Amino acid sequence: MLHTSVQITGVDETGLQFVERSRLEDIGDLGCRFSLRGAVRPGSVVGVMPLGQNGEPLIDELPRLFVVIWIKRKGKRMTVDARSLRDDELSDGDPQTRVSTGKLLAK
Numbered sequence: 333m334l335h336t337s338v339q340i341t342g343v344d345e346t347g348l349q350f351v352e353r354s355r356l357e358d359i360g361d362l363g364c365r366f367s368l369r370g371a372v373r374p375g376s377v378v379g380v381m382p383l384g385q386n387g388e389p390l391i392d393e394l395p396r397l398f399v400v401i402w403i404k405r406k407g408k409r410m411t412v413d414a415r416s417l418r419d420d421e422l423s424d425g426d427p428q429t430r431v432s433t434g435k436l437l438a439k
Contacts, residue, residue, distance in 0.1 A: 337387055338366065341395065342378035345371040353387065356380075363398060363415035369408060376400045378414060397422075 336359075340352050350370045358365040364380065372378065379395035398414035399421070 337383040339381045339383055340368060340378055342372055342376055345373050365413045367409045367411050372400050372412060374400050374402055377417060
């Protein structure tokens, strides 16, 4: 899955929704790392969906949810490290109220 093309969806730091294509730079059982042109904040929830060889959405794949742990600017892009969203963090309410940077760093 490393260097797999993915589609990242989420809300940027200005509160606007975004959709951006990227490649996975690292992936493991608990999370992944990728780069973006847009800006996200630690604690933000993003969707990551694998894409086919030609950049097409895969019919049998759904986006997986991740929580942004840290970001690092690299010129016009930023590297984003995110961990898988846990079942106990899912709720009907606003995800930002259930997932805070302090809670993430304490674990």
